[in-house]
Amino acid sequence: MKTKISCFLVILLIILIVPVANAQISLGEQAMQKSVEVIINATNDVHVRHVIAPASIQKQVELVNGTVSNIRVTNEHDKEQPFLVIGDNKGILIMPSDENSILEYDLEDALIQKDNVWTWSFRYLKTTSFILPEEAELIFVTDRPVYLDEKKGITCHGCQMVLEYSINEPKILENIKWEDKEFIVEIRSHSNIEKFNFDQPTKSITFDISDGNRFVTAIIPLELLWEPYSVFLNDEKIYFHDYINNGTHVWLNMKPEISGEIVIIGTTAIPEFSIIAPLAIGFLMIFLVPFIQKFNLR
Numbered sequence: 001m002k003t004k005i006s007c008f009l010v011i012l013l014i015i016l017i018v019p020v021a022n023a024q025i026s027l028g029e030q031a032m033q034k035s036v037e038v039i040i041n042a043t044n045d046v047h048v049r050h051v052i053a054p055a056s057i058q059k060q061v062e063l064v065n066g067t068v069s070n071i072r073v074t075n076e077h078d079k080e081q082p083f084l085v086i087g088d089n090k091g092i093l094i095m096p097s098d099e100n101s102i103l104e105y106d107l108e109d110a111l112i113q114k115d116n117v118w119t120w121s122f123r124y125l126k127t128t129s130f131i132l133p134e135e136a137e138l139i140f141v142t143d144r145p146v147y148l149d150e151k152k153g154i155t156c157h158g159c160q161m162v163l164e165y166s167i168n169e170p171k172i173l174e175n176i177k178w179e180d181k182e183f184i185v186e187i188r189s190h191s192n193i194e195k196f197n198f199d200q201p202t203k204s205i206t207f208d209i210s211d212g213n214r215f216v217t218a219i220i221p222l223e224l225l226w227e228p229y230s231v232f233l234n235d236e237k238i239y240f241h242d243y244i245n246n247g248t249h250v251w252l253n254m255k256p257e258i259s260g261e262i263v264i265i266g267t268t269a270i271p272e273f274s275i276i277a278p279l280a281i282g283f284l285m286i287f288l289v290p291f292i293q294k295f296n297l298r
Contacts, residue, residue, distance in 0.1 A: 031059035031094055036126050038064070038107075042133045042167065044118055046107040054098050061092045064124050067108040074102050115214060116190040120163040128159045138188070138217060138253075139165040145217070145243050145253040166190065166215075174198075176224060178270050186219040191259075198224070203269040212258035219249050225266035234260040 032053040039047045048064050068089040073081045076099050083103075084093035094101050111118045122128075131153040132139060139146050139154070142162045146154060169188045174196045176183045185205065187193050192210035199206070205225060209216060222245075231240045233256045244251035252264065 029057070029059055031055065031061045033061065033126055034100065036064075036124065036128045037131065038128060039131045040111070040133060042135055044111050044113075044133075044167075046110050048105055048107055050103040052094055052101040052103060054100060055094070056096050056098075058096060059094045060086065061094055061103055062124075063089060063091055063105065064107060064110075064122075066110040069106050069108065071103075071105045074104075076100050076102070115211075116169075117164050117166045117215070122156075122163055123160045125158050125160070127155065127157050129153060129155045130163070132165060133167060135167045136165040138169065138215075139163065140215065143255065145215075145241050145251075147244050147251065164215075172196075178224075181223075181270070183221045183224040183270070185221070185224070188215075188217040188219075190214050191216060195261075200269050203266045205264045206261060208261050209256060209259055212256055214255070216254050216256065216262065218252045218264060220252065220264070220266075221249055223248075224270050225264070226268035228267060230265045232263040232265070233258070235263075 032055070034051040034053055035049075036051075037049045039049070041047075046066070050061055052059065052061060071083070071085065071089070071092065073083040073092070073094065075081055075097065081097065081101060082095050085091075086093055092103055094103070110122075111120050113119070132148065137148055139148065140163070141154070141156075143164075148154075170190060172187045172189075172193045174185045174187065176185060176198045178200070185196075185198070187196075187207065189209065190211075191214040194208045194210070196207040197205070203225060205218070205220065227242065227245070227250055229240075229242065229250075229252060231238055231252065231254055238254060238256060240252055240254040242250060242252055254262070256262065
């Protein structure tokens with residue numbers, strides 16, 4: 001009889017414990033977060049900063065997932081405030097305050113380096129701003145390229161993404177001479193680039209890549225090879241991003257799965273573009289001149 005009662009109590013205890021173990025620990029209402037900022041420096045250290053709105057009762061803040069250290073809560077005047085850690089650094093309980101609270105901490109084991117690319121599978125369902133290293137000019141959000149240029153970072157809304165970037169990505173400059181002109185094609189990649197060639201009759205640029213699953217970015221002068229483009233890997237058409245066009249150059253990005261020969265085919269190549277452009281301008285002026293004259297008469 002005692003054995004049956006003991007077994008029953010054990011089973012009941014398991015039933016009661018399992019849901020609690022799987023549930024998220026909560027000691028207060030969710031705080032209203034004015035901003036969440038993730039700062040990544042040149043050595044790939046991660047610092048997180050939350051700005052919490054004033055509240056008359058204690059509020060709970062979920063931390064970004066990772067190995068958390070150096071937790072600090074202050075007010076707007078940088079005066080340290082009391083707080084309570086929830087669980088195994090999963091959340092923080094912010095005490096009542098009549099002004100903004102600033103929660104800060106360092107995060108380890110968030111970024112993983114693979115093939116010279118830093119990767120972070122990020123999920124935090126609040127609008128989050130990322131300040132990235134100045135050396136990371138080009139980043140990728142779930143395989144889509146984002147060119148930072150002079151911007152400091154990006155903002156992710158209801159954020160769930162795969163962030164990828166590399167520091168000081170190698171740049172290969174290829175000089176193409178055509179008659180009295182010179183054009184520079186720039187290729188950025190951690191893969192080795194070999195056997196570069198521009199072929200005017202076929203309106204194509206070709207080169208070999210030594211590794212698969214590496215980002216490859218080609219910056220092409222429009223006067224040399226005009227869009228739209230098609231890209232092939234070993235004679236098979238592959239997906240690519242045509243994501244920047246500043247009027248003189250276009251940025252093409254791809255991530256071939258295997259090594260081999262890349263072929264970029266345009267629609268118009270030098271000297272065709274130099275002939276077509278003046279003709280197009282001439283035809284445009286034919287249509288515009290009557291309107292210009294009519295406007296001047298008035």
